[in-house]
Amino acid sequence: MEGKEEKWGRDVAMRSVFAANGKSWVPLLMGAMPLGVALLTVAACTPVALRAHVGTSCVLSALAFWWTRSLIPVISSKIPATKRGCDLLKRPVRSKIGEADRNVPESLGIVSGVALVCALVLTQVSTETPAFAHDYAAAMLCIVFAVLLGFVDDFLDLEWKYKYVLPPIMSLPLLSAYDGGTRVVPPKFCRAALLETPLGTALDAVIAPLFGGAVDGASGVVDLGLAYKIYMVLLAVFCTNAINIYAGVNGLECGQTYAIACAILAMSAVELGRAADSDNYDATKNHLFAVTLMLPFAATTLALLRSNWFPANVFVGDTFTNYAGMTLAVVAILAHFPIMLVLLMFPQLLNFLYSFPQLFGMRPCPRHRLPSFDPVTGRLRASRVNDRADLVPPHRDSFNLTLINAALRICGPLTEPALATILVVFQLLCCIAALALRFSLVGHVY
Template sequence: MVTRRRRSPTLVNPDEPELRVPVEDLPLAPPKLGLILGISAGFFVPFFYLVFFHYRIEEELRWSIAICFAMSFAGFFLSLKMIPVAARYLLRRNLFGYDINKNGTPQGLIRVPESLGIVISIVYILIAILFQHFNFTADSNWLVEYNAALLCICFMTLLGFLDDVLDVPWRMKLALPSFAALPLLMAYAGHTSIIIPKPLIQYVGVAVLDLGWIYKFYMGIVTVFCTNSINIHAGINGLEVGQTVVIAAAILIHNVMQIGASSDPEYKQAHAFSIYLVLPLLTTSLALFSYNWYPSSVFVGDSYTYFAGMAMAVVGILGHFSETLMIFLLPQLLNFLLSCPQIFKIIPCPRHRLPRFDPTTGLLTGTRDGTLVNQFLRLFGQCSERSLCIRLLIVQVLACLFCFYLRHILSGWYK
């Protein structure tokens, strides 16, 4: 969480004049690589087991996945090196904020660089562009959709950085993703039909229903929701990036499972396409997570939340599993539903929508706002910011596991 930016060259606490800390004397804390190593092992080990041992996947596809991972791994280290450099430039340009969850403490006086998502998005787009050289031929039919997806992500990153600089009203945030998604919707050449579950075929009359333009309209709604879903939980150290890491890992494993269980070459290619886009998202987000975990050395800004949301949206659409993606985003959907009465002014919106921080105890307390974070705090009582983030990330993990379980239960309905 950040407060209004200030342009003072030093950090001054008016109540304690002796606390004056020059910006040059505040280097970023080292990245928390031990944490990242433990988290990475939790999903990369099952991912490689599924790809190289459990399923009989074609050697050419395995080789492409291995190349994508190698490039994404290089992107992780490039992001680690670029974040401190970009942080210095952002501080010079007064793109910083104060952590309001640490008000009244020495950490609440430190200027924290914002909009570090711009670094992650640039590295991501660079990896995705270079990967085309190893996987696609000049006449590949997938190349048009692939570049359209990158254009949407690039467009959304630009709009996110614009929001960081100009502080766009939240109502505009609902409209901006619609424009950013146009290149993908125009280039989309996939199916616009849905498979009707067996118990419902007798009522619908057909096994496969073509929705036409309605399906594309639905895809537009998905992009709008995904780009705002990551931002809707913003404000807790590590939460935005953490939930992106969890969802991206779940998408990665889901794609491998679908490739291994299918015999349709086109279906396999669609999910491989999704892997190529989500792997660099996961690794670059891990690099940012190492700096954004509590206590945050950097803030991600809307440039990251918009970028990550749009990346997941295009991955779900072009991988043909946008319905599954919405289940992965179940906590964000619940958060939106809880906030709807106040967003649309059905009931009065309280002045303090964010959790309250008590500097004497270092704990957060929920307010009357309907958001999931505040409801969580009101249900479980006060807790520290780190504890709150961990609990919410556990909820995100449970949502992804529920999605896998639900797909397993319903798989018989579509065979």
Template sequence: MHTPNVLTWTETWRLLLLAGAGLGVLVNTFQGDGAPLIASIALTCISFAVAFSMIRWLGPVFIKAGLKGKDMAKPKKPEIPETMGAVCAVVYLLSLIIFIPFAFYKDIVAATSGGGNRDVVIGDQHIETGRYLHRFPHGKLASYLSGLLSLQSVVILGIGDDLLDIRWRHKVLIPAFASIPMLIVYFVDFGVTKVVVPVPLQGYLGDFIDLGWLYYMYMAAVAIFCPNAINMLAGINGIEVAQSLVIAVLLLFNDAMYLAPITPYPHPATDSHLFSIYFLLPFIGVSAALLCHNWYPSKVFVGDTYCYFAGMVFAVVGILGHFSKTLLLLFVPQIFNFLYSTPQLFHFIPCPRHRLPKFNAATGLLNTSVTEWTIPPSPFIAWILDLLHTLRLVRVTKDKDGQIIESTNLTILNLWLVWMGPMREDTLAWHMVGVQVLCGLLGLFIRHRLALLVFNSDNRTLQFMV
């Protein structure tokens, strides 16, 4: 399959119009009052246009450099560019850097010209005493830069993984190293390790319980889980980017619920959710550009870099935005996929290098991939597999002596094929997107409605004490 490396005239003009409109809004915003949200939306449009173009142009360059892979779910198994997630990650990081003056525009103006008035020049005597100087929010800037540094670190480590093809057991802790800057700033700037105790347990444990260093272990675990969870739910065209986009849009919807007029201002969580929005909007832009090339039939592969980068974006907004538990409610399919895969990940059941569904060239459909048992499983493992087979959670094949010789690989993609039967690759991808959307909406419903059964109130109803 030929991978196009040039933009059509229609694509060129559309992208130029989009980028031009974004640039115009950006300049106008900077000339005005520096509204950060408008600037972030404009940068999102520019990021989409730049990422879309760069992916198209750099395809042949990546292939020439050996960054390519075979699409195993196609009849001719074409070679297409890989590691294109790195292109998106670089565009995203640059957009976050460019956004810094807009995010702190009012604070910069206030700190340099007196109370936000451009026409006021503060005299030396005022600078010495500091009576009229605006106090710059160094804490917010530190959080922003720590998130940016963690993302830069994970992108570097992800590119290293794509180049060196590191084994899973060696690379699983890669995000932990990238999360160190973020956790240090959390400790210095915020440092809250208390969690609210559910109402039924408050009589025994009190209203709050301080987890101390365990809370930092929990946040590190979130930073490790999110990138690896995206990486594990993979194997068909578009699935990594599509699931990430769904999670990002649902997080954006959750953030919007804390903004006026939905939630009256001022609200203690508004700034945290604006912080999340500023990180999510350009991510949605570059991911949408990548999905245009990665959706079935895929013209590029995203590589492990994108999975690490996407997962770390979610970890950053969840941890520094102080809603990591809400984040995990949107990762229900990924959590299920991890738990379901555990027997293979820890080698209780043989685990092949790749567990993606198997393409049947005769039918053009995807079938379940299997693990072959060259040595019969132990009686206990065989009993577990028989039980899972009865519950339709796995499919086993036995020889004439009743010994298990094959069992389906333990991934959510294979499980879906066990339930639904063989299907086209794009159909399977759409089914997974639907599952992600439904589980995400259910997660938000649990967070803002069912949680009231065990907690006194939803934090959206809280107001600043005046």
């Protein structure tokens, strides 16, 4: 067996500086930096009157991190053999998979999900902030729904057509509890078009009878009415499935989510300080809610990432992708920055658009669109439709349309940890660019 593993070149990736091999400090530094920067921003921007609240959330988030790290090995040892998976990126395509190869515990997102919910409950009980108790309860219900339904999905292995039905069910508590406005402020050039051209009248004629909305003829502000709540559901569907389909590489699901969570945490901390300085009660409440929700979310995701980074000791499963996407959607909706979330999730949006032809049957789509492992070099290469099964005639064979494969086509064959690092760094750069746009151009656009 050892000779076979050497022949497959598995040790090549383990020697990478990006692998969690116990020798390289790069993964630890990469994991600590985003949250470290976000926490420094929180410390610098949090108003004095709110420091006790945020400090309590920080302490409980640290406990949630420790609890997740401690329980993952315990729970993973209890996972039965029937619920363990094979890491397909560490073996040649079409090689026979035996029972001994299914040795990675799956669905360990349940541990971080439960830790997150417990931390949120304890934070609400400890801080006693009735200002957003209603929103907080709705958010926790949505996350609990997402954890439970994701765990069911992991164990029943639901088909993709059912995965589009689950997010609307998860978002029911959010829809029932949402009492915020349904008005949106379009960018300046859109408001000018609505006020100075027949477009405003035409839009009003459409949304008024269908959704009970209206276009303000004086300011150009659009009240979407029921359409706004439909948008909320669609955002939840997008967030959960966008993370789910942008996956397959050790650490990528957790890494992308962790980067987005840290970006939201830093952004909300800055906005919290600004809102408090201007005595804007609603904005202060919204961004305090976002900080309180993102602190334990980032902490528990980091704890799970440590076990899921290459070489992965556990798989996160649909449990994690479900509640991670729902948490991001919930915080964006209740803290009123849904457009900003879409900017932060630019890689996920790009991956979805690039995958569209395969996802919707325009081109052949295999069950697994993962990269292919080269047993000679020990590196990953962009996969083709026929790599794992003969689905189409050879002349119709083509590359799978995923952002992961696109990265491999651009950069060439890479080890798995190097590929994951490139994709997570790309996510971080997109988040930084989105934050720069928000803080530098928002005054010019709106």
